[in-house]
Amino acid sequence: MGAGPSLAQVHATGALIPSFKDYPIAAVMASLLFLIVVTMMIYGVRHFMFTMNRLTGVQRHPYIDIAVARWPMITVFIAAHNEEKVIAGCIEALLNTDYPADRLKIIPVNDRSKDGTGEIIDSYVARYPARISPFHRSTGKAGKSAALKDALHFAEGDIAIIFDADYVPGRGLLKQLVAPFFDPEIGAVMGRVVPVNSAANLLTRLLDLERSGGYQVDQQARMNLNLLPQYGGTVGGVRLSAVEAVGGWHDDTLAEDTDITFRLMLNGWKTVYTNRSECYEEVPEEWSVRIKQVTRWAKGHNQVMTRYWWKFATSSYLTLGQRLDGLLLLFVFVIPLVMLAGWCLALGLNFLNAGSLLASLIPIFALMIYGTLGNFAAFFEIVVAVLIDGNRRRLRLLPFNMLGFLVSLFAISGAVWSLLLDRIFKREMVWDKTIRYRSKAAE
């Protein structure tokens, strides 16, 4: 580290970045770190703006008041793979919905289940033959997106609503999710997902906080600002003619929801988030399951990012704000790797004794951004979301969310690395199903 004493002199000259000529390695490292911090600041400002919008902006719920209409024919798909613990609850809830029965077709998509899922579905079909049309799938490509792609051929009407089997939709939920489709510009609709097992342990409680932030603030703010709320693949629906128009349902991705969201958006369709259309889901109760889930999301999302980021950036249908927000959303699962790189760079510069203004200030900025406003420590956003939800004391757990963020940080970074290896070695990506915790007795 002979460069140490010399670099320290940079501080005296007041230069922000060490000279590229005299200290090439340090200069490159400092420049990269500077870019990373700027990127993190952009994400931080974005989250801050979302949160402030949620606190002070006009809240958009344009379709929630459509209570009476000639409701269109819809098909509800229940994605099910070994779901014997939960499938009955979902079917029962859909049978009890207030959506007109003669305009509602329910298709449980039994994708190669090896447990009692198929029998449970058939027992309901025997009782409600006019309302439920089962889709049993024993062969074909594995994974939710592939199963849904096959099942969509049997849809009736132009609207497909999709639930995972562990979801329990309320009576009025279908009407709320279908109402936005009266707007012919809407390609996809997303409701709010609420953890049902939040009380199980520390992990579920932390995920409950995260989910609050993600839906109550993030998604609703995007809706308010006319940006791009994301369709999440469940508790939501798509317009089938729109899906067809943008190239059909893709089954070669781990994140078919993100894939369809971005293809719809870049082709001039809109997605809508309806914050009051709430539905329970189970969140992982074990860290290993959570890591698998995050890894799958990260791989799928990054697949979409590599496919569409340029088309999205150059789409003529989008406003500048939509383009910027969409790109930030697209790159969100790369940021943990970037952040890790930032930490390494900061550490490296420290060991190089780069006592310049840059080296002194950037770690402070970084700490501030990461700790309060940053994308993976969006504490302010979570606080506001939880307060809007009417809770308060659970916010005491907030410091522990750092743990969740750290786990996600490394899981996502690993996923990005794994995705690169998949590309290089042309490995097929494997769908890891999230396990269920509900006991039959609890149903």
Added chain:
Amino acid sequence: MTQDYITYTAFALVCLLLLTLPFVPAFREWLRPTDFAALPISANYTTDIDHFARRLHADVSARLGLGEPTGFEDFEFVGDPASAAGADLDWRKAEKRLIARSSIASPSPVRSAQPVYVQGSLRAGAESSFPALYATGDITLGEHSTVDDWAHADGVLRMGQRSVALRRMSAGNAIELDNETCFERLHAPALRFGSRVSHVLPPAGAEQTPASYADLPGAVRQTPLLYLIRGDCALPPASIYRGSLVVTGFLTIGAATTIIGDIKAREGVSIGHRASVQGAVTCEKRVYVYKDARTWGPVVSESDILIGANALVGLPDAPTTVTARNIIVEDGVVVHGTLWAREIGMVKQA
């Protein structure tokens, strides 16, 4: 040197303390949870407008021994010849919800501080006021009357000129609001506004020319049944279009033109005289439905909706929803379904 170490150690300890402090309540909440329940979602939640009316009806039925107990069966009786207390009760001083066992017809105002349930019809004079009101027959309130929370009539609900109908109004047959009445949310098979009897004109079919969105300047085909136009768009009069249309600017639909499909315009929509939209109308800004125009599907605006005299929204066998921040309806307008003004709605004399 030793002093430096002491300073550094003290600084490190202070930092550690500051970082650790937030974890104290965090650990306490983790080890002794006080707030961990899932966010409540009502499985039976719907946006049914007569929700409160049905609840009152259930409570009254329970009180009269006609239904299942609800646990909220505390009522006083009013206007009931069988109850001396009820006959003399001062409605304004009532401390419990009120039940009238028979129809009430009062030329003078009726002012109640408590929700009222009437088995039969209620006719009350000008300047009557109720927090909530249910009648198994008709409700007729004179001019300048006020309902603060909700009202429901199994038959027809009428309110005179310059009345105020806040929150939820519903009826089994029809709601009739006279001129200059303010409202928020109305629902009935037929909503009639103003003092004029509506004379619905026959459809403009005969003189219309078939037309296609594809012929409009800048039209982009999104699906076989949907076109997109960037900027403003004006559809010529007396034409007939099939399919849906999205316009990023202002959409003007010419007089006597029919659209068989849904329309969306971001900057505003104007539906011309005797024009007809046989689908939904969605707009991020203001919607103008001109005199004698018709729309069949939901009409949704994030701003204001103005519905001109004699316009018709929805169909008797296919009720629909009109929703906006502010809604102004003119004399003679008929809406089948729900009218929902998030801030204020008003009946305007044409």
